[in-house]
Amino acid sequence: MASARAMTSTRLLCLFNATAAGSIKTLARTGCRVCLTRNMSSSPPRLQGCMSAWIIDQYGSNGVLKYTEEITVPTISSATEVMIKVHAVSLNPLDVAMRGGYGAKLLKLRRDPLSVMDNDSEFPLILGRDLSGVVVDCGSGVTHFAPGDEVWAAVPPWKQGSLAEYVTLTEYEVSHKPKVLSHIEAASIPYVANTSLSALVNGGGLCRDSSSNKRVLITGGSGGVGTFAIQLLKAWGAHVTVTCSQNAVGLVRGLGADEVLDYTAGDVVEQLETMEKFDVVFDGVGGDTEEWAMGLLKPWSGAKYVTLVTPLLLNTDSMGLLDGTLNAGCSLQSKAIQNLLSSGVFYRWGFYAPDGPALDEVSKLVDAGKILPVVEAQFSFTQVPQAFQKLEKGHARGKTVVRVAEEDDRQTEELVQDSSTETAESVQETAKQS
Numbered sequence: 001m002a003s004a005r006a007m008t009s010t011r012l013l014c015l016f017n018a019t020a021a022g023s024i025k026t027l028a029r030t031g032c033r034v035c036l037t038r039n040m041s042s043s044p045p046r047l048q049g050c051m052s053a054w055i056i057d058q059y060g061s062n063g064v065l066k067y068t069e070e071i072t073v074p075t076i077s078s079a080t081e082v083m084i085k086v087h088a089v090s091l092n093p094l095d096v097a098m099r100g101g102y103g104a105k106l107l108k109l110r111r112d113p114l115s116v117m118d119n120d121s122e123f124p125l126i127l128g129r130d131l132s133g134v135v136v137d138c139g140s141g142v143t144h145f146a147p148g149d150e151v152w153a154a155v156p157p158w159k160q161g162s163l164a165e166y167v168t169l170t171e172y173e174v175s176h177k178p179k180v181l182s183h184i185e186a187a188s189i190p191y192v193a194n195t196s197l198s199a200l201v202n203g204g205g206l207c208r209d210s211s212s213n214k215r216v217l218i219t220g221g222s223g224g225v226g227t228f229a230i231q232l233l234k235a236w237g238a239h240v241t242v243t244c245s246q247n248a249v250g251l252v253r254g255l256g257a258d259e260v261l262d263y264t265a266g267d268v269v270e271q272l273e274t275m276e277k278f279d280v281v282f283d284g285v286g287g288d289t290e291e292w293a294m295g296l297l298k299p300w301s302g303a304k305y306v307t308l309v310t311p312l313l314l315n316t317d318s319m320g321l322l323d324g325t326l327n328a329g330c331s332l333q334s335k336a337i338q339n340l341l342s343s344g345v346f347y348r349w350g351f352y353a354p355d356g357p358a359l360d361e362v363s364k365l366v367d368a369g370k371i372l373p374v375v376e377a378q379f380s381f382t383q384v385p386q387a388f389q390k391l392e393k394g395h396a397r398g399k400t401v402v403r404v405a406e407e408d409d410r411q412t413e414e415l416v417q418d419s420s421t422e423t424a425e426s427v428q429e430t431a432k433q434s
Helices: 002-014 093-099 104-111 113-117 190-203 224-235 246-254 268-273 289-296 312-319 321-343 356-367 381-392 405-433
Strands: 050-056 066-072 081-091 130-138 150-154 166-170 174-176 215-219 239-244 259-262 280-283 304-307 346-349 375-380 399-403
Touching (some): 050 381, 081 150, 081 405, 104 113, 104 312, 104 321, 130 166, 130 190, 150 356, 190 224, 190 304, 190 356, 215 224, 215 289, 239 246, 239 268, 259 268, 280 289, 312 321
Parallel strands (some): 215 239, 215 280, 280 304
Antiparallel strands (some): 050 066, 081 166, 081 399, 150 174
């Protein structure tokens, strides 16, 4: 009973800034909506070929974000693709970085390998990695989804993003949304789940069957990745220590962290050095963390340091594709060999890797109540620039979510009301003339 109350209070804490969503009927499950003009017979966006989206047509600060209703609706181009009506999106630090051009050269090459031979522009780009929505169409070879299915996904960074009405992805990048979550809650999880799983499984060597009593240190545990990783590791049976600021201590404790260190209250490294050494350090902060974190790992026992802060994309941006990749590769190899020879510790880089089947497993944990969404703030689709500003301030306490579908729903309702009024006025006018 106490556990249930704790879970409920944590869920409320996770949604402390959320506003209640209205009960608005939509046409999303059929893949169409009433065209937002006074012509009620107009085709839905998919048939018109255009949709609403937030785009950038150059890299820069928040001012480059532009709203448009003239982006071509993505089409299903292969048998394994699904088309999704987006209901909610959450933002990540990667979105802010990509807005400024982070990874531009390598991602452009991934989108179009022939771009290395020409100067074709990658714009307009749609940002946004996370989404929760409803399937509206499927390719002929899709076997796991059908129109009407509620799904969630993390969009690969080389594909057009989720800050749009519709997204097309392969079925292997998509997963059925947890039944217990709303779209707003569900949108907060896919990117951080795929990032954490990729880093902890591929880099840290951890999994459901090998994590029991493993000691894991998470640096920067109050953001999106940190709050998810805490819950995942606890569900796997690990002992979790977290560093965060004082005003996030209650949140990370509520999510299950065994030990929490406030880095604003003194020398956190000294405190960590008094503790039993760790099997894995999961670093989401970067900077000088790796300089002192290596000494916290168990020597000669297969311990691993995994960082999400890598120089690969920064190097390719500044040095070019070839030189940047070689420089990053040499740096990784040098550090890996040095740490392995000096203390038997493995040095690894962690990367975000979209993975639908992995989200299937996360969905089971969510429906079982072992992982909760952590939503710090919500914004409407018209407030995307404000959502980016919120994210840029840093010191996140969970995720920032954008509600995409509600604007369509509200405008559709208003349109129906306006049309009803116009119809009534027209009838009255006709009656007068007769």
